[in-house]
Amino acid sequence: MRALVLFLTFTLTLFASSQRDFSLYKLGTSKGPTLLIFGGIHGNEPGGYFAPSILVKHYRISKGSLWIAPNLNFESILRFQRGCFGDMNRKFAAIKKNDPDRKSVERIKRLILNPKVDMILNLHDGHGFYRDEWKNAIFNPKSWGQACIIDQKCVNDTRYGNLDELARRVSKRLNHKLFKNHHIFNVKNTETKMKDEQMRLSLTYFAITHGKPAMAIETSKNITDVAMKVLYQLRAIEAFMDEMGIRYTRDFDLNLITIRKLLRRYGSVVINDNFLIPLDGIDKILRNVPLSRKHNRITRSDHPLAALKRNGRYIEIMVGPKKITTLYPAYIPSRQPLDAVTVETDGYLKQIGVPDRFTFKKRFTVFAPKGIRVNVIGFSKKGVRNESGITVSATKLLPKYAMDRENRLFRVEFYEGKYFRGMVIAEKAKE
Ligand SMILES: [Zn+2]
Incomplete structure (x- = not known):
């Protein structure tokens, strides 16, 4: 009996240790600023990985650079789970030696610290719709959806370090064209250092504590149309590229019909x-x-x-x-x-x-x-x-x-x- 138990444990460990490598695409020129986009850290947030997949295939960069890693948590994306080895976005302060995500997390950290990288976006689909004040279980300050998430107002001594202002300008731009009024984007400041113990373990907090401006873009899990979320994500990324002076073209019109088509191709x-x-x-x-x-x-x-x-x-x-x-x-x-x-x-x-x-x-x-x-x-x-x-x-x-x-x-x-x-x-x- 004991031998059998050991055998089972061994095979389960083998199976559980198969995180897949994520891909990295580098678009653009060596001159000008570099924006690094991370998608798919949570496998059940399709807006967060289909948007960067479209970036990879359908955008060209003529000034500056766009680095895109669309599938950070690839195994979880294939299984449509938040994190099949636990929450990858809580492993950036410390990670166990035998953690299946370790290799990926170490690689993500090296990318963040790459001297060429000027700004980092981490893409998600969050719960509900973020609001400054409590309205109900969906619209409230604890929700994450339809928001730029910052850990603090600024990162000193860096070019794009004014996170709060940047996030507000981008949100304002997104709010010009909404499919529904309640899709309005806000800025959520988690004030991570003082108030949010969990967020201190996250990718963006690792970045800002190493002097790299970073924030999360969250569309909402409560928007069920993936094409709509992808469209919001792409508009947000374009707004950031404009803010940074990264020039781009795309080979399609940015609207729901074309996004739906691209998602099926x-x-x-x-x-x-x-x-x-x-x-x-x-x-x-x-x-x-x-x-x-x-x-x-x-x-x-x-x-x-x-x-x-x-x-x-x-x-x-x-x-x-x-x-x-x-x-x-x-x-x-x-x-x-x-x-x-x-x-x-x-x-x-x-x-x-x-x-x-x-x-x-x-x-x-x-x-x-x-x-x-x-x-x-x-x-x-x-x-x-x-x-x-x-x-x-x-x-x-x-x-x-x-x-x-x-x-x-x-x-x-x-x-x-x-x-x-x-x-x-x-x-x-x-x-
Ligand atoms: Zn997420």
Whole structure:
């Protein structure tokens, strides 16, 4: 019995110690001020991590710099929990050696202390709506939502140290365009040093006590439309960039309709450098995906919150807390993917990198190097084992083998002996 208990403890510890590394994106030029944005310290606050994900993909910086870490508490984001290893935002004064968040917290601290960083924002979705005076359980001084949170009025001897004035100017600007009057932004000063023992353990307090101006932007958990929260967060960040003289452009109009569209756009991921999966419109299940028995990872991704998550025998592709598709693995050993293959589509020849995609209208032919077997999934021709050089007509592809809901994406896989050597996707053009 005792042995069994020990064994259980051991496996639970192993499982519990798997915090994932967060990503860091650096946009902009080396000249001018640097704003550091932290998102996703709490995994159940989507405004706090989808807003920085849009920043990463859709903004360009032409003066100054924007550093963005959109997914600080990545494991908790995938599980939609505040903190699956406890509250990460209470670990900045002290942290236990064996804490699963330790590596991330140490890395966050180093970023804060980087001499290039001039100002720090930590993004959240807080409870209720902050008000100076008590109105009810939702609108009151203890609430956090729709506020710039400062630990104290200023940080002396730094360029953006006048936190109170800065927060008031930004709030005022946000209040020009609100979807509902009660979404009004305020400044909440927690007066951390004197009054708030808990906040003394937080990220922003660590920053200001090390001479770095920092504050939190909180949208409200009581606003249920994620796009609306993301829009408020982006407007706040733009206001801070304007205050600091950081110049930016974005490739979309800042309104609810476009934000909703962007939030539904996931792009593609590449797994293990050899398998491409376009996530938009993908089937709920992909079968027989060549994967490694031991270790699989995303090696290229269009979305900062894309991740692989094991679920028993299967592997799920997540974007934040949302499951996009489930992979049923075929455990096949792999070797370095081919560099490229030649493809003929409707009479034209081209080179396609591996993995990548090409479009065709009526037919295509894939020519692989000698010794490589080509397998077009959803196509077969009697007596043919290697489909290299074989012309595939659109009408001969079985829709149930397509990767996507519109039945337009077909896998073309390459094998050398028993080894998988990558794939390309043949995409049937829209009629
Ligand atoms: Zn939070």
